[in-house]
Amino acid sequence: MTKPSHLALCAAVLVTAASATWSATAPAPGDPARPLRSVASFGTIRDQAERSAAIFAEAGKVIQSPRCLNCHPATRTPTQGDAMRPHVPFMVSSDGNHGPKGLPCATCHGADNSRTFAAGIASVPGNAHWQLAPIEMAWQGLTLPQICEQLKDPKRNGSRSLAQIVTHMNTDHLVGWAWEPGEGRSKAPGTQAGFGALIEAWVKTGAHCPRA
Amino acid sequence: MGNAVKLKVNGEIHDVDAEPDTPLLWALRDLVGLTGTKFGCGVALCGACTVHVDGLPRRSCVTPISAVGEAEVLTIEGVGKTPVGKAVQDAWLKVEVVQCGYCQAGQIMQATALLTADPAPDDAAIDRAMTGNICRCGTYPRIRAAIHAAAKQRVA
């Protein structure tokens, strides 16, 4: 494909499915204080559609964590921190989702998280593909069922098949950033592997969305 | 100790003895001896430490030297040798932008990055690119005017 088809997920980050940048390194350890339920634990739900929706709701803990939502804003301005306050300094995505002319995201956000050794903000987050989600992938202000529908809609998910979404969630380095967000930043719940497994199970069970 | 790293700054190679996680800012200021790049906040909130790395703006306070590698670092001491940088510096003098002057190295590096990416920015484009650079003396209106002046001079 020539037209880049981006899927915006965790962090500010959009990644092509065929991207060579995804990392094969072991998943980050995650936050033990906020585990994700295992796929198996949903086995007691007899109805498949119901089970599917419940699994997505669990995955939603990640999707709706500040680590993901901050860069899926409804405006073209990212938010920051667990309180999801407006990005300081004021920043806009601009057309290419990489910041305005002359001030790319990479001005501050390097290829990796950067420790500051400051007494306040302990690190500046970074990733080689740091950018803002395109507007059609905005999540802020949406309910989880709305996000779920959006995720299934190729017009609003970067022209992805569900299989591509599973791969993306499981393996993408930028998605993985949510569990390695740098010092001073809370992690997304669970692990990327656990999250990926939930998404995979959700798709296998028919990708049903929770009811509003 | 003994972590000699080579940094290419303003066209010259410098041996810098510092840990890989040392911010470029301090390597430039304390070890290379180029003090024009300023420290303001330490966490990329103010823009005072802006330099160019391979032609793109970078907040040197959050750029570890390990991330620089063999890239070309350009600082306020060297930016006047580039056509855009020279035009920006000239415009700064013409418009009399400077008050305390502390933030201006960062402002000039950021403005040069803007004009390199967008040779004729309008006010909104200037605001978008420059708003990460704080000036407590309140020189913003003059910075805006100077960027326009530099753009005009580049076109003329």
Add this chain to the structure above:
Amino acid sequence: MKAPTNAAMTTDRRRFLAVCLAGTGGLTLGFPLLAPRTAMAAEATFRPNAFLAIGGDGTITATVPYAEMGQGAMTSIAMLAAEELAVAPAAIKTVLAPGDNKLYAHPVLGEQITGGSASLAGSWMPIRKAAAAARIMLVEAAARRWGVGAATCTVADGRVHHAASKRSLAYSELAQAAASVPVPADPPVKTGGFKVIGTAAPRVDSAAKVDGSAVFGLDVRRPGMVYAAVQASPVIGGKLGAVDDKPALAVAGVTQVVRLANAVAVVGRHTGAARKGLAMLEPHWDGGLTDLSTEALVKQADAALDRKGVTAATKGDVAKAFAGAASTFEADYRMPMLAHAAMEPLNCTVEVRDGACEIWVGSQVPGRARIDVAKALGLDEDRVKVNSYLIGGGFGRRLQSEWIVQAALIARQVKAPVKVVWSREEDTRQDAYRYHNHSRVRVALDAKGNPLAFDHRIVAPAIMLWFLPSLLWKDGVDVDATNAATGPYAFPNLMVDYVRNDPPDGLLVGNWRGVGETRNGFVVETVMDQLAAKAGVDPVEYRRRLLPPKSRIAVLLDRLAQETGWGKPLPAGTTRGVAIQSGFGSHMGLVAQVRMDGGKLKVERMTAVIDCGIAVNPNVVRQQIEGGLLFGLTAALYSNITIADGRVVESNFHDQPVVRMVNTPKIDVIIIENGNDPGGVGEPGTAIVAPAIANAVFAATGKPLHQLPLPASMVERV
């Protein structure tokens, strides 16, 4: 401390009229304290009580007794000297004076202080007199050489000319001879026909600030220098307890951990190592005001509003006026703690060696810093030298010297020159804050709504009691805090009551750009709009009636109304507010135009008129007003330092926002030209912003604002 006198500016200025014409090679004022003995001996014979030196090489050097922190002191002083010496300002080399209260005291403030927007007023006569004396001596030297009368000689372009014989000599050729000419006792200065004064001459400091070569305190480099990062107790008033220094010493490049009573510092080969080392430490802090909170401090200041204080000013019979009033107005005001947040975090380079201490720093009180360090180190004052450097924004923070003393105490434990650099977080959390200021205003009104009596109770700390007691603490009243407490208005009866409300021990407070005028301008000028609304009179007209006719401030108000088209329709959805003030020897007015959109405030435009007498450099005047306005705008919109559990909450620009380019309104500055002596321009702009904006919001909403910063619900942070 020497007792200053208000009359010093116009009377005894001999002390400031120190001219030294250097002979061969010229004399320089800066001698390193730790220099070899021979140079020290030379210093003993040289009294650098000079503002001017002319070297045999023709270099004219003006010593700037004040700090250069962006306000243009170097440029203005070069211009004043250039005017009398008939040279271009660029021909004058300016050097910042070292710390010395005896040699470089401000003629009014009585010490070497850069504050109160008083630098130019303090230089206006002394520098010109010094330059005039130099010119007279150069002319005399030329006249003697030619055997002609001095009166037949003229000066131009750095030369003395004798038109009749078509001869001329350069100053450089005359410097040595001129040094032996007696110094004129009271040289006359030009009273008009200025060639330099009044021109927008380029700032003398711009070029170096644009190419990165300017040397701020942070940029000082000394042979063998090491670098320190420091953290003082985050708990206000706390002391350093146990700290394991191993994690810091394990960081490559870290050489030492230094303990002070209330702080810990990590020393390294570069600041990056020092900062990293400091981040590795987990110091314990003992004691301090762990229960302190902003809520408690506000409550305390509110309680003080109910106390009777000390009368600071009184006129007529306020009680009688209230007894006979047709109606009354009353409002309480609350203003928060403020940080200075200059761009250059505090830093200071110090070497302590051989019973002497040398300091490289940018200070608004270098003379005082010298004394304070001498005291702290147990040295004689003459064993401490303070070298002055450019300041990346002062705003009053550097009127304190406790941070310089801290650096000296660190340096005492380090066997090398050490540059101590505060982090932004430290700069925010260990500031000398503008303290909580509360006010209660009561106004007695006649049947038409005109004020019969203005009663202003001011709750403020006793800053001047320790900062400048001889000049600005009188009979239990902080003269600064109560300054401009009734505005420029001619109220028939008035009362200003000062209730002292000091911060708890350990919480450092101090001066903040705009000082008393800032706190009182907000109060008085927003009261005026509420009174005007109550009376159903236009706010400009209401003010006009209360100003002395034809006074400078009355003229200014009319000009402001004219320039802004006051009374004419505004763009839909916008309102405007006015404020005026007299202070710092200047008069100022501002109209702010705002848009209230969905309850959110956008300041679209600010139009200022300034009457500062002779504008020595109109460009610098404009810069100061533009900058002052934006500094004040930041405070009005955002600034609020808070304390919880004894710690300052804010730390950096994300939680202590400042105005950025994206929310900078359009600014116009109009200068009223007249021949009065120059007034200050650094602070008036800051002081006038909040009331003008609050009045514009009042015009839009009908709801008066009695608190700063403006309601958070109204203000979008960027």
